[in-house]
Amino acid sequence: MREKILYGLGAIAALLLARNIWVMLTGLPDEAFQGAIFRIIFFHVPAAFTCFLCFFVSLIASISYLKTGRMQWDSLAVSATEVGLAFGAANLISGMIWARIIWGIWWTWDWRLTSMLVCWLLYAGYLVLRRAVEEPAQRARLSAVLSILSFTVVPFVFFSIKWFRTQHPQPVLYGEGRMEAGYRAMLYGNWLPLLLIAVILVAVRMQQEKRLRELDALRREAHAF
């Protein structure tokens, strides 16, 4: 049943993505200054939102683990972090492709870019830390603490374009640089399939973590004999 739901969600996400890409390419006009490449924003921004949402879920799951000690929360934290890292990478890479065409360079040491990279590295460190701890309860406890500490940079990344003068474009969803309604609708509209994909990935990853725990328990039992 669970698998069928996941496949169903996957099909919906694929259909939505196909429809969105079709509309992006045929229905929406080019942006006046940037030309065709601006369409990358419909993946760049939703990927960032999904990434931050995943890290937020990881934060909540980590706090819940420390409160309750239930391993499910730890599974959710690690799954959300991994998926968040994937979407963070998508965000960084799509941004770099855009920058190569608009700015002429792949990378610049700008506040937004740098803070996002730091955020990505911190959560990558979270995964490395998990590999270095063998005992599951200790692993869950230490990585929960690290997840909470790491989340402090997320607001920083999010608001860096408001707080500092940056080369990164200003917000496109509110304030002066607000996009046309049609563009905005597409941005939110494309967030939906990406979110669905994230949910599916997290669900699959959590299932894997659960199996891993069961396997580990069996192995311990076998050793005990």
Place this chain on the structure above:
Amino acid sequence: MQYLRQAWTIAAKDLRSELRTKEALNASLSFALVILLLFSFAFDPTAEMTREISGGLLWLVFAFAGALLLNRSFARELENDCLDVLVTSPVPASALFLGKTLANWVLLLGIEMVCLPVFGVFYNVDWARQPLWLALVLLLATWGITVIGTMFSALTVNLRLRELMLPMLVYPMLIPCLMAAMQLTTALVAGQAPAGDQLAWLRMLVGFDIIFTALSVALVETVLIG
């Protein structure tokens, strides 16, 4: 009151044992001096050039030296199961943490006090043109390094590859603190008192110290005891 006394007792114990054995201090100090030397090969140390990158150079040296020092902070207690005794003693985990942070802070400041004149001599820089501001930046940023470093030292103390994990986790976390310290130090070495943007960096440094001290004090019990 008793809490502070407990933290102080831990700090005094750490300082005493470090000053008697000097195991981390010697390694850390000689490492710092080696890096200072190595930097002279990385660029042409003219006065102008050195002044422009002095902040970055100094804080990289301090951060590297700090990692060596902080690695030992909790690892030292593993011998003879000292850590278990400390954790089971009536001292709360946060007091233990604050005491250790304080000891590391004093030690790292000591290393910085040795490095600064050496830097001045090697690179022909008059670094003490704004002594009070520089002292403030050193105190604040070193606290930032030690509070995060001690926290991660506690976090990684029981891990395999402890020596590798600590710098890998600490440096990304330290970036805001180091960045602020580098910007401020470069300006101060050039003789400018902080104004405008520099004050914002200073505020960021204070904010960083407050946030991470509070978070670490709140979380360290979970890390050490569970």
